[in-house]
Amino acid sequence: xxxxxxxxxxxxxxxxxxxxxxxxxxxxxxxxxxxxxxxxxxxxxxxxxxxxxxxxxxxxxxxxxxxxxxxxxxxxxxxxxxxxxxxxxxxxxxxxxxxxxxxxxxxxxxxxxxxxxxxxxxxxxxxxxxxxxxxxxxxxxxxxxxxxxxxxxxxxxxxxxxxxxxxxxxxxxxxxxxxxxxxxxxxxxxxxxxxxxxxxxxxxxxxxxxxxxxxxxxxxxxxxxxxxxxxxxxxxxxxxxxxxxxxxxxxxxxxxxxxxxxxxxxxxxxxxxxxxxx
Amino acid sequence: xxxxxxxxxxxxxxxxxxxxxxxxxxxxxxxxxxxxxxxxxxxxxxxxxxxxxxxxxxxxxxxxxxxxxxxxxxxxxxxxxxxxxxxxxxxxxxxxxxxxxxxxxxxxxxxxxxxxxxxxxxxxxxxxxxxxxxxxxxxxxxxxxxxxxxxxxxxxxxxxxxxxxxxxxxxxxxxxxxxxxxxxxxxxxxxxxxxxxxxxxxxxxxxxxxxxxxxxxxxxxxxxxxxxxxxxxxxxxxxxxxxxxxxxxxxxxxxxxxxxxxxxxxxxxxxxxxxxxxxxxxxxxxxxxxxxxxxxxxxxxxxxxxxxxxxxxxxxxxxxxxxxxxxxxxxxxxxxxxxxxxxxxxxx
Numbered sequence: 001x002x003x004x005x006x007x008x009x010x011x012x013x014x015x016x017x018x019x020x021x022x023x024x025x026x027x028x029x030x031x032x033x034x035x036x037x038x039x040x041x042x043x044x045x046x047x048x049x050x051x052x053x054x055x056x057x058x059x060x061x062x063x064x065x066x067x068x069x070x071x072x073x074x075x076x077x078x079x080x081x082x083x084x085x086x087x088x089x090x091x092x093x094x095x096x097x098x099x100x101x102x103x104x105x106x107x108x109x110x111x112x113x114x115x116x117x118x119x120x121x122x123x124x125x126x127x128x129x130x131x132x133x134x135x136x137x138x139x140x141x142x143x144x145x146x147x148x149x150x151x152x153x154x155x156x157x158x159x160x161x162x163x164x165x166x167x168x169x170x171x172x173x174x175x176x177x178x179x180x181x182x183x184x185x186x187x188x189x190x191x192x193x194x195x196x197x198x199x200x201x202x203x204x205x206x207x208x209x210x211x212x213x214x215x216x217x218x219x220x221x222x223x224x225x226x227x228x229x230x231x232x233x234x235x236x237x238x239x240x241x242x243x244x245x246x247x248x249x250x251x252x253x254x255x256x257x258x259x260x261x262x263x264x265x266x267x268x269x270x271x272x273x274x275x276x277x278x
Numbered sequence: 279x280x281x282x283x284x285x286x287x288x289x290x291x292x293x294x295x296x297x298x299x300x301x302x303x304x305x306x307x308x309x310x311x312x313x314x315x316x317x318x319x320x321x322x323x324x325x326x327x328x329x330x331x332x333x334x335x336x337x338x339x340x341x342x343x344x345x346x347x348x349x350x351x352x353x354x355x356x357x358x359x360x361x362x363x364x365x366x367x368x369x370x371x372x373x374x375x376x377x378x379x380x381x382x383x384x385x386x387x388x389x390x391x392x393x394x395x396x397x398x399x400x401x402x403x404x405x406x407x408x409x410x411x412x413x414x415x416x417x418x419x420x421x422x423x424x425x426x427x428x429x430x431x432x433x434x435x436x437x438x439x440x441x442x443x444x445x446x447x448x449x450x451x452x453x454x455x456x457x458x459x460x461x462x463x464x465x466x467x468x469x470x471x472x473x474x475x476x477x478x479x480x481x482x483x484x485x486x487x488x489x490x491x492x493x494x495x496x497x498x499x500x501x502x503x504x505x506x507x508x509x510x511x512x513x514x515x516x517x518x519x520x521x522x523x524x525x526x527x528x529x530x531x532x533x534x535x536x537x538x539x540x541x542x543x544x545x546x547x548x549x550x551x552x553x554x555x556x557x558x559x560x561x562x563x564x565x566x567x568x569x570x571x572x573x574x575x576x577x578x579x580x581x582x583x584x585x586x587x588x589x590x591x592x593x594x595x596x597x598x599x600x601x602x603x604x605x606x607x608x609x610x611x612x613x614x615x616x617x618x619x620x621x622x623x624x625x626x
Binding site: 048073077080085086088090093098 | 364367368369504507508510511512514515517518519520521522560564565566568
């Protein structure tokens with residue numbers, strides 16, 4: 001379990017985070033939502049001890065600051081929003097860096113197997129021998145995803161692993177967005193914890209076990225998608241008209257943007273695709 | 279295709295060949311088999327190859343120390359270049375860039391020009407080691423200054439390291455220039471010879487003076503190769519995969535200062551070795567520091583021995599400083615890399 005208690009963070013006079021608390025339990029995919037500047041990425045950095053902020057982060061009941069860098073690397077992987085590489089590493093070499101906490105100097109056959117599996121999961125097998133610098137932004141993002149997936153692969157299955165993802169789908173096309181979140185979901189279901197910052201409310205509605213909605217650095221609301229996502233909250237938080245309805249095919253909510261039609265049922269019959277497109 | 283597996287054995291062969299030819303070529307010619315025979319004879323293994331006592335004396339007293347100094351300095355410069363490029367994530371970084379070389383120069387020039395006036399007592403105590411020691415000290419001072427200037431809230435800002443290096447380079451150059459202005463004609467000649475870089479001063483004493491520093495630095499830097507790879511992902515990502523980034527940065531800065539300071543102290547400023555060797559190797563075997571760092575040490579050693587053969591034979595019997603040879607080859611190569619980079623927009 002990962003618990004965050006009363007984290008506050010200020011730059012100059014601007015308070016970025018204001019007494020944020022959250023709990024993420026084993027098996028959960030927690031999605032952090034919020035408008036631009038709400039403090040989503042800052043919160044993720046604070047959870048990773050990257051900032052000097054007040055408040056505490058506990059991982060498996062122990063203060064995160066008490067772990068060594070090496071111990072944390074075996075427990076937790078972090079996918080940052082941007083990872084820039086300047087050296088011409090091959091894709092498989094970049095993914096292998098995810099295994100660095102697990103071996104001393106030379107990688108083992110097991111490390112190679114884990115890397116191969118992670119590369120397959122991220123759908124980049126055809127790129128594995130390529131120079132990372134020649135890939136597109138979306139391909140690079142999938143390589144970084146494979147790297148963190150390789151990192152959290154552990155031989156001790158009973159240990160909870162933590163995966164923190166900061167906008168993991170920002171450069172991905174629709175199929176890879178879903179693939180990424182499916183991987184995150186599967187990983188969480190094995191008894192691990194995933195915390196992801198997302199922008200797409202519908203991806204959050206579809207995959208999140210729990211949503212934390214940030215507004216001006218404060219927790220606006222937290223709970224299941226059903227509890228958090230409603231017309232008023234979304235319209236107010238994002239300053240854009242939106243309404244929530246049951247997904248026509250899947251067992252989850254769906255967020256539509258724009259003014260809510262007076263007779264949604266009629267409108268749906270007239271223009272059958274309009275509602276499901278969004 | 280990257281040939282990682284074969285590169286190290288090939289480079290070891292190249293280095294051995296460079297040593298044999300480096301020992302053999304010169305005014306007194308010694309054939310490769312004679313070189314091997316003399317060296318084995320020293321180890322009490324007698325091979326069936328004839329050689330004269332003159333050849334043996336030349337090899338053991340003149341050629342071998344010079345070749346070994348080339349080996350040490352070449353290895354030190356190349357591995358320092360590779361390590362700094364890994365640390366700064368900038369393939370155009372050179373040991374001289376963070377000011378270590380100019381710092382070392384300042385120390386040596388100060389001793390040459392002002393030694394009798396200011397440090398007469400020290401010079402008596404240190405004897406022939408005065409120059410190397412002075413270089414060590416000023417190189418270290420510059421490195422610590424660069425490091426301090428670039429610290430912010432417990433973190434090192436890499437761009438500030440480079441900018442502080444530029445400023446300190448200029449400062450060291452200005453102070454060196456001031457000393458040169460006061461130098462006498464005789465001093466001036468020795469300064470010029472020294473600032474251009476040369477292995478001409480090699481004796482067994484210089485080898486013993488710098489070998490411990492350079493070998494320690496090379497050995498530990500090779501061990502830093504995995505963390506250095508992780509720096510490719512950026513510092514915070516490196517920390518997330520279990521690297522103690524602050525510690526690694528300190529170790530690398532101190533070790534490169536040690537290796538470069540020792541090299542400059544005994545051979546002057548030899549440019550571009552630290553830039554070109556890692557570049558060539560990245561093209562052949564990729565950027566993985568686990569193979570790059572040891573192979574940089576090997577190739578740097580071989581290249582400097584070969585460059586020294588050129589330096590002492592092209593205008594035979596006169597000898598040109600080796601720094602001129604490396605710069606003549608290195609500067610066009612550097613321009614070629616720049617043009618190539620601009621064209622492809624991909625950094626090698």
